[in-house]
């Protein structure tokens with residue numbers, strides 16, 4: 001597959017190699033580099049900082065990877081690339097892959113690595129031609145093979161592993177809605193999980209749509225209870241080697257979500273040493 005080959009072997013002269021260039025090797029180094037570039041000599045009006053972020057978000061279905069990755073992408077000015085979105089775009093097209101993908105996705109199974117690499121490299125190439133650099137990957141890598149191949153072509157700076165109680169994950173997936181017009185995601189679930197077995201209780205307010213989206217909400221075909229349970233099973237089966245891979249490289253940052261967005265977002269920024277960054281960004285916006 002040509003696009004996959006290009007992804008695996010970016011030539012040093014091609015601009016693809018800019019996207020996949022070698023950068024930092026540990027979380028600590030990554031965070032201190034970010035701080036030295038953006039905190040000590042901030043130039044927040046510079047649209048092209050000399051170095052961009054290459055981050056990965058891991059976490060079970062429903063944990064909120066998309067929500068937090070998208071917020072960070074806006075904050076840091078790098079694209080949020082969710083392989084689930086790429087798969088859904090392909091599904092909604094009338095392309096040759098569409099029917100094959102629907103069968104896999106609607107059973108809660110993983111799409112083949114080859115298809116995922118093809119979709120991802122096309123997305124990266126399209127972004128590159130628009131001048132994008134850096135990324136926050138969401139939903140990729142999902143298997144150890146994907147992580148190893150990604151590692152051959154580029155250096156990931158930081159891997160954030162979001163965690164949440166499993167009963168809450170299921171409720172969140174079932175409450176998920178998408179506006180069929182603007183594509184924004186919402187959640188109608190009002191979560192009040194009791195404290196049990198030493199776990200603290202947890203409340204999360206719904207994330208309701210504005211009036212102009214309210215009548216256009218749709219539910220993903222794979223957000224039924226049976227498919228969500230299967231996606232969680234598949235995730236749990238495949239994720240440990242991926243987490244260990246990044247833990248061994250010193251890049252994994254575990255983050256237990258303390259609640260909904262109002263509690264979790266400031267804590268996540270703090271954990272990433274970006275709380276100050278947000279204040280400075282909004283000051284120049």
Ligand SMILES: Nc1ncnc2c1ncn2[C@@H]1O[C@H](COP(=O)(O)OP(=O)(O)O)[C@@H](O)[C@H]1O
Pocket residue numbers: 060061062083084085087104105108109110111112113116138139140141142143146222231
């Ligand atoms: N990296 C990947 N490898 C294989 N399949 C993937 C990958 N990313 C997404 N998919 C497919 O797309 C579906 C939806 O992905 P996503 O939106 O990330 O869902 P989730 O809410 O389960 O994290 C997955 O269940 C899977 O079938």
